[in-house]
Amino acid sequence: MSDKLSCVIPDCHRVRATRGLCWNCYQSARTIIKTGSESWKSLEEKGVCLPKKKRALHSPFGKALEEANSKKETKDEQTS
Numbered sequence: 001m002s003d004k005l006s007c008v009i010p011d012c013h014r015v016r017a018t019r020g021l022c023w024n025c026y027q028s029a030r031t032i033i034k035t036g037s038e039s040w041k042s043l044e045e046k047g048v049c050l051p052k053k054k055r056a057l058h059s060p061f062g063k064a065l066e067e068a069n070s071k072k073e074t075k076d077e078q079t080s
């Protein structure tokens with residue numbers, strides 16, 4: 001099992017960076033958003049990106065927090 005998820009775009013198998021997208025797709029999305037034809041929200045609704053996480057920084061603190069949160073979620077699932 002890998003903790004490196006891949007991009008949400010079906011034809012793209014790069015490692016996920018932010019908003020469920022790899023940097024490549026993220027940059028493409030940003031470019032489209034800049035043109036004003038789409039927004040992060042509209043892309044989210046179309047399922048081609050994910051909502052932004054609360055500062056999932058690649059810092060030890062951010063990682064620890066993320067881990068703590070995922071443990072909590074797992075626990076909740078197990079008790080149900």
Ligand SMILES: [Zn+2]
Nearest residue numbers: 007012022025
């Ligand atoms: Zn991608």
